[in-house]
Amino acid sequence: MTKKMTFPDGFLWGGATAANQCEGAFDADGRGLANVDVVPIGEDRLSIITGRRKMFDFEDGYFYPAKESIDMYHRYKEDIALFGEMGFKTYRLSIAWSRIFPNGDDSLMVGDRIIVTTLIQNVTKIYDLLER
Numbered sequence: 001m002t003k004k005m006t007f008p009d010g011f012l013w014g015g016a017t018a019a020n021q022c023e024g025a026f027d028a029d030g031r032g033l034a035n036v037d038v039v040p041i042g043e044d045r046l047s048i049i050t051g052r053r054k055m056f057d058f059e060d061g062y063f064y065p066a067k068e069s070i071d072m073y074h075r076y077k078e079d080i081a082l083f084g085e086m087g088f089k090t091y092r093l094s095i096a097w098s099r100i101f102p103n104g105d106d107s108l109m110v111g112d113r114i115i116v117t118t119l120i121q122n123v124t125k126i127y128d129l130l131e132r
Contacts, residue, residue: 015083020066023096025073031038032102033057037066 007013016024020036027033034049039048040062047053058064070078083091 008093012090014088014092016092017072017087019094019096019099020068020069022072024067024069026067028073029101031096032098032104034098036094037064039066040064094120
């Protein structure tokens with residue numbers, strides 16, 4: 001006989017996103033360029049990630065997935081609504097450091113649109129910072 005496993009009462013079932021994988025909008029609303037933005041797909045990827053090859057801006061001939069990603073920056077309302085439809089009670093999101101401090105030494109500038117949307121959907125937020 002197989003014993004049925006269940007989640008304990010109060011278990012926080014939820015979802016998570018990473019800024020560099022979902023945010024997109026690399027140049028929207030004053031966001032600064034991050035090193036993850038200029039990491040292309042292709043044969044030079046590893047040498048750029050490890051610093052053997054320096055890339056400080058976008059170069060012709062490369063595809064940069066972080067430029068658009070899944071564009072959650074512009075589609076966050078629909079994306080978070082899907083979390084609510086799935087019954088998620090938590091949402092762990094990372095926020096690109098270059099969106100908070102676009103020049104690296106700015107005053108705090110984080111927008112609250114994602115936070116307000118998660119409140120509307122009654123989703124608990126867990127934050128981290130992508131420091132790349």
